[in-house]
Each structure stands twice: as structure tokens, then as C-alpha cells.
Amino acid sequence: MDMEFSPEDLAFQKEVREFIAENYPAELRGKQDEGDELSKEDFLSWHKILYKKGWVAPAWPVEYGGTGWTPTQRFIWSEETARADCVRLMPFGLAMVGPVIYTFGTPEQKARFLPRILSGEDWWCQGYSEPGSGSDLASLRTAAVRDGDEYVVNGQKTWTTMAQYADWGFFLVRTDKDAKQQEGISFLLIDMKSPGITVRPIITLGGEHEVNEVFLEDVRVSVDQRVYEENKGWTCAKFLLAHERTGIAGVAASKRGVEKVKAIARTELDGDKPLLANPFFKRKMAELEIDLTALEFTELRSLAGANAGKGPGPESSLLKIKGSEIQQRLTELTLEAVGHYGAPYFRGFGDGDNEHPIGPDYAHRAAPTYFNVRKTTIYGGSNEIQRNIIAKMVLGL
Amino acid sequence: MDFTYTETQDMIRDTLSRFLADTYDFETRQKFINGDLGRDPAIWTALAQELGMLGAAFSEEQGGLGGGALENAIIMEELGKVIAIEPYLPTVVIAGGALKAVGGAQADAMIPEIIAGNAIVAFAYAEPQGRYDLANLRTTAKKDGAGYVLNGHKGVVYAAPWATHLLVTARTGGGQRDTDGVSLFLIDANLPGIVRRDYPTVDGNRASEIYFENVAVPGDALLGGEGTGLPLIEQIVDEATVSVCAEATGVMQKLHEGTLEYTQQRKQFGVPIAKFQVLQHRMVDMFMEVEQARSMTIMGTLKLGLPASERMAAVSAAKSKVARGAKFVGQNAIQTHGGIGITQELAIGHYFKRATMIEGQFGSADHHLGRYERIALAD
8 A cells, every 4th residue: 555656657647737738728728717607618628639639538448438547547637637627527428328338238329329428529418307306216207108119208307417508318217107116217318309308497596507407298219229128227327326426526626626715715814814814714624624635535445446346336425425515615615715705696708798707706606606516415316315325235224 | 556455464454353353352351451450461472472463563674574554553453443452552653663763773672572572662751731742841851971860740651550661751951842852762661760650541541640750761761862852752653643543443443333233233113223214324424434534544644654744734634533533433322322322331332432532642633633734724
């Protein structure tokens, strides 16, 4: 056990740093610095650069387009991209449906979908939650009825992130009403341009349009777009949730977040001293950093286990719980740090709107982000559901 | 970067774990504690001579197995799982650590005695007025010819009643709280003028108040430089602090496991109380504290070799997290057990007592948060 980087690792780190410095889009950097909401094209610009380099899917097996990096190289990659404040790649294709397809899909499905996920040609969204099925996901009612070589899908999905941009969606649908809840579900890939699909925005507390309702009315889906066996979709769903949870720890991004809050707290004055000198604020900062260190080393231990042949297991629920709590505490401290200038509501630069936001640059997104990030302990299986999972799967209760 | 244990490390853990399973069940431990001596010396001898365990953290040239801090952590965690009262921490981790750091004739003479199980060392560093400040010393060592004369009072010296040697911090110069003028001595525990008042501690150990009354010690008892001992003392206390984090991890794991087991047996309202979601979630929160304590112990252990300020920040991060985790897990283990938890009858309460003492050992959570802030969060 040691924390040393080998000469090869150090060379890799240098290569990554130089690549980011030379290739990260300047326009995107500018928008991030201004705290602008990012568009589909903004996200895709970095995605496509990485695709060209062959680095867009480090976690994938090499045969499907992965990088073949060692766990240490992947660690370095996430550290360096966070350090440079690179935008997060959209997870729906790369981290979610991609692994489901290469794990459970047919050769035809792999050939049809995986290259377009890697290239960024297809933008994916996730059709899981329903108005009546949140934490109790298996109670979902969106139904797919077989009609020859097609399913006819009817129902409603909600909280569908970035569906307004999506070309494709992966959906959990009920294909057997009489089976036990988890046993009558199938996993379908649906073209979002199919007749019968309506996407309606939901505006969240920070004013963002991130999530949507998706209505499906007699949507016809070819049977060859079903992944894995009929009525076995829950297997894919569980696999995907465990994958989703590990990424959710967000250690590298939170480390970057800590540095941002500290920079604000060194700039903002509290009396004649920087806010960071305030013993109460400093103590909260220290506790947050220390908890983040504990999360980081728990993730490193978990990755070492995964490397020894154990896939992401139920312990990833721990990473989700602690990671999401830390993300929330970061936004809480940021909002606290900016003081008065957390209040002005800035809608972002619209067309022809060049007015500079009120207050310091670091202040105007503080409250919307704080509001928005309340989602992290709710999505991906709420933290209460994660505790149920640990109780059952790890503690055997 | 590598987060796996070597085969030798796995073997050390397995060997010790099996030995303790055979020799150190809860009832036997209680017999040791309640005997006159407060321990069974045969255990220490077996750890040294049958298992070679006391040499695990020393180099092969010194007669050991070639390990270091990670081996100490593995052994301390296993000792924690049985709430062992063996003086591994002061003898091997602390005195052994100091001897490894200074090297030379003193190390050559003493390390083989430690590995063989012949020497037990107690660490006399705390003083009644000093709290957790290692430099706050009234004990003095005055130069006298080739040697020194010790005077002063050391408090709550764990394992002192059993010790063949004492590792003592004392002032050879400077004022009571100066960082300069601090020295470290390794002395025979039975020198004339050493007066001990022995007593049991609440966590099952034995300790002493030690009074030095014009104790003449030889010049070669000084470890390291005269008056420049503080950095060495800080280093060995950091090593010891990470070691009690490792011990705490073992203690916390057993508190958690014991609680899981008990809630599956104990029935109320016609069902095992483990069926209640409010208790399930509590036990998940305890589990997460155990896992994070393990992570922080590894983190602290791996960073012991870094430059002093980084080492201190890492150790303080670990200790503050583990101390709070130990409190949370201990208190909730007792609460979940209900009435039986607050009796002496079950092991669980004894684990809770050790966990509680570890919280404050080498500095409380607040003390370490303060030290972390001074290093990592300078404004």
C-alpha cells in the first residue's frame, strides 16, 4: 500500500495536464467563469475533443472504446479534469446506458448505439421515475404492449434530465402487469423523435430548465430496441444504479469546489479580517475538508476492491450518501460566504442581454446552485433508499 | 499508487487474529484485568516469541520482519477488536518509533529487547497542567556531570506499572511552554527516586502517576539532541495517534457487529428489533463511520512519512474524524442495546469505554480540528 505515483504515472499526469491546457475550449472556459448556464453545444464541445483524442470513456472496456487506463491513471484523469475545472460530461450515455448496452446488449445493439454514444452524435436521457413512482421505482406503470415486432408504449415519465436535448432515451416499462413488481419490467431504447412523445419542461428552484416530464402516447418501439430479456429489465436497472452511484461521489469535483469556497472566504471580509479567519466558518470548512478526505480514501479503497475483480457493489451507496451530503454542504458554505449578494436573481445572459450581474462574479450563482443541489440527496435513489440498500445488502438486515 | 495489502501483511493480520481468537475472548480478558497484575505476561511473551509480532514493524537488520507504520496499524486494529490491554502502543509504536528515528547504539541495544518481549516501555509525556500541548512541561532534566537529574510529575502514564523502561519528556532549558529546550529520555523504570502511584483506568488498563525526585539518569539516556527533541516527540506522537485510530477502527467494528447481532436476537412488539427501519438506518450510519474510520486510518498511516506540516494535517484530520466516529458508534451501540448496554455484563459496554478513552487520547476531536485549521486553513 502506498500513494506514490510511478514515473509512468507522472508522465501520464503531465500529458493530461498539457492536453487540457492546449485543448480545453476557451469559449466554454469563459462561460464557466461568468457562471453562465451551459448549452448542449457547450457540453458537446469538450465531449467531442475528448472523443477525437480517444479519451471520452475511460471506464469502458477497451474493445468498446475505453482507454485501457490503470485505476491510478483514471484517478489522475479525474483529479486533473477537476483541477482544471473541466465541465462534467453528460453521464446518460457514457456512464449509464453505455455500460448497460455493452454488458447486456446484443451485438447489433452494441454496433448500433455504442459508437454514437462515444462520438456524442446521440444525446441520451433516462426514463425511470414516474409521477407515482419515485423511491418505489419498481411500482412504475408506463406500459409496453407487444404488437408483432413492436411494443406500443403508453405512460408518463418525469424528472427526465436534459430530455429537451435528447435524441434517445432509455426507459423502464412494464411488460407484464401480473408478475411481481420487479419481474414484469423491461428496458427499452426509444428514439425521442418517435411520434407520440411530448417533452414538457419543469423549472427547478434555481430557475433552471434541467428536468422534464415526458409523455408517451402510443409510441411504437421495435422489439430489437429492448435490451436483455423481456421482463428482466430490473437487472439492467439495478446494474445501472450501482454504476451511477460510484460516479455520484464526485470527489475530484468537490475538491475543486472546496478551493473555490476557500478563495471566496479569503476575499469576503468579516470585520477587518477575511471570512476564513472567522472561527465558526473556519471550523465548518475544516470539517468539510476532512469529511471529503474520508470520502476520497473510502472511494480509493473501493476502487482497489473493484480492481481486484469486485464490481461496484452495495458499498457504492455509502459513496453516494457521503458524496451528496458534501456537495450540498459546499453550496451551503458558498451561499453563506457571499453574504448579501446571494440575493439578487440573475437569469443568465440571454440574447442581446449584456448587462453584468449584480455583485461579485462568484456570488450570483450561489443561491440558485444551493437550491439546485438539494437534488443530490434525492436523485439516484434518495439517501434514505441508499440506507435501505446498505441495511439489506451489506448488513444483511 | 496501490491500496492493497501485501501477502505478508495479510499473514500478520490472520496470524494475530487467530491467536487472539484462541487466547483473548471477553471472559479471559476480564480475568486478566481483575487479577493482581492486571494482565497475563504469557500473552506478551507469546506475541513476541511464538508469533514474532513485536518485530513486525522493525527492519530486518534490526531483527524484525521489515515492516513499519502499516504493520503497526494492522496489529493495533486487531488488538482493538478484542480490546486488548497489551502495551504494544507505548512499547513498539512509541518507544520503537523513537528508537528507529534516532538509530545508533541506543537503537541497537534496545530494539532487540523490545522484539524479544523483554522490554516494556511506558510513555511518560503528559503533565497535569499540560493538556494536549507536548511542549508544556514542568518536568526538568538538569545537566549533572555526564548525566542528568530528573524532577517532576507525569500524569496518567498507561502501562507504567508493567514497564521496564520509561520514555520521558522533560525540559533541559527554556520556559514552561517554549518549543526549544525539550528533550526525550529513555530510562530504566526502577531508578532510585522514581515514585509511582498505580491505579486501574476506566477502560481496563493500568496506569500510574509518576514522580521524579532527583532521579539521576545517565547521559546516554538522551534520545536525539538536547533541547531539540520536540520535532521527534511530535513525530512519534503522530505515529501513536494514527495507531489509536487503527485501534479505534477495530473497537468500532466490534461495537457495530455486536449491535447488529443483538438487534437480530432481541424481540419487542413480537419482532426482532432489527426489523425497525429507524434502527436499521442508525446501524447504517454506524457502518459508515466504521468504514470512514478505516479510510482515515489508512490515509493517516500513508502520510506519516510526509514533511511535518503535511503529516500533522493528515494525522489531525484522521484523529478528529475517528474521535467523532468513535463517539457516535459507541453511544449508539449502547442506546440500541437498551438497559443491558449500561451494565458491566456484556462486552459491548467495555468496548464503549475503550472507544471513549480513545476519543481523547493524544488530543480530542476539537484539539485536532484546531491543529488542522492552523496548518491547512491559514487565512
